[in-house]
Amino acid sequence: MTSRPGPVVVTGANSGFGLASVLRFAQRGWPTWGTVRSRAKANVLRDAARAAGVAELVHPLVLDVSDHDAVVARWKRLPDFYAVVNNAGFSALGAVEEVTAAEAKAQLDVNLVAPAVVSACALPAMRARGAGRIVMVSSIAGRAAVLPLNAWYHASKFGLEALSDVLRMEVAQFGVKVVVVEPGFFKTEIEHKAREAATEREAVEASPYRSAYHRMQQTAGLISSMAPPPDQVARTIVSAVESPRPRTRYLVGIDALAIAAANPLLPRAITDQVLRLVADLRG
Numbered sequence: 558m559t560s561r562p563g564p565v566v567v568t569g570a571n572s573g574f575g576l577a578s579v580l581r582f583a584q585r586g587w588p589t590w591g592t593v594r595s596r597a598k599a600n601v602l603r604d605a606a607r608a609a610g611v612a613e614l615v616h617p618l619v620l621d622v623s624d625h626d627a628v629v630a631r632w633k634r635l636p637d638f639y640a641v642v643n644n645a646g647f648s649a650l651g652a653v654e655e656v657t658a659a660e661a662k663a664q665l666d667v668n669l670v671a672p673a674v675v676s677a678c679a680l681p682a683m684r685a686r687g688a689g690r691i692v693m694v695s696s697i698a699g700r701a702a703v704l705p706l707n708a709w710y711h712a713s714k715f716g717l718e719a720l721s722d723v724l725r726m727e728v729a730q731f732g733v734k735v736v737v738v739e740p741g742f743f744k745t746e747i748e749h750k751a752r753e754a755a756t757e758r759e760a761v762e763a764s765p766y767r768s769a770y771h772r773m774q775q776t777a778g779l780i781s782s783m784a785p786p787p788d789q790v791a792r793t794i795v796s797a798v799e800s801p802r803p804r805t806r807y808l809v810g811i812d813a814l815a816i817a818a819a820n821p822l823l824p825r826a827i828t829d830q831v832l833r834l835v836a837d838l839r840g
């Protein structure tokens with residue numbers, strides 16, 4: 558195994574893309590830290606690392622990336638990372654009319670502000686080394702606003718794409734490369750959590766969006782049953798760190814490639830009609 562230039566940290570490491578990436582980094586010889594939000598979730602990561610035979614290279618780190626002050630304080634006691642993977646994220650499901658300001662801010666705190674805070678913490682060591690990688694786990698939802706009831710998720714990922722492009726220009730001079738990964742639908746916990754949120758919102762009898770929440774649960778269930786496991790995304794994340802000349806963006810999944818190709822070509826009025834039909838938002 559080639560020697561690695563330094564350790565890696567992945568946020569949101571107890572499930573989905575984060576867990577798969579941590580295991581793959583460790584299997585390829587990278588000392589790997591993974592942030593989780595509780596001791597119980599640290600044990601989930603530890604057990605998975607043990608089962609994969611890489612326990613000695615995996616270091617669970619109990620740290621909630623949405624607590625930005627805690628991230629800054631804790632970073633002083635962490636190693637000098639070669640790469641950070643900003644992966645932690647969730648979808649604050651709900652119609653724009655029904656999402657509170659606090660819920661919207663919580664979405665942006667995790668999906669948009671936290672990647673900036675984590676990257677800022679990691680950059681001094683990367684500048685000192687004259688090399689480093691920052692991987693942003695965005696989504697096809699950061700390119701095309703195609704999911705009704707997911708406006709704040711889209712907004713967070715569109716924001717992350719813009720932030721990443723600007724950051725890439727700012728830090729290239731220090732030998733630091735910023736890479737955006739844009740997956741389509743993959744089977745992880747995110748969809749399960751979004752469906753729970755849809756169930757809660759559908760239960761509010763006064764909501765004018767109840768049928769759309771119901772349809773969203775059905776559609777998400779169907780998509781989830783066909784979605785591939787997260788390994789392909791983990792492979793892309795690891796190669797974004799290992800490749801000597803990574804691309805600025807990686808679309809992952811056939812659906813992501815298809816949406817990225819079709820979205821700029823279709824008139825928005827047609828896209829709206831089709832998506833309103835699919836989401837049962839016809840009135």
Ligand SMILES: NC(=O)c1ccc[n+]([C@@H]2O[C@H](COP(=O)([O-])OP(=O)(O)OC[C@H]3O[C@@H](n4cnc5c(N)ncnc54)[C@H](OP(=O)(O)O)[C@@H]3O)[C@@H](O)[C@H]2O)c1
Nearest residue numbers: 569570571572573574644645646647696742743745746747
């Ligand atoms: N799965 C997909 O189809 C898909 C597609 C495109 C992009 N993505 C993106 O991929 C990334 C990883 O998601 P995933 O699909 O692997 O989902 P996942 O299995 O739910 O994993 C998400 C990770 O983020 C953490 N997280 C969630 N909410 C958080 C919060 N409020 N504060 C701090 N950490 C939080 C979770 O911790 P807890 O377990 O403690 O909640 C978990 O470790 C996200 O940025 C997501 O937007 C996913």
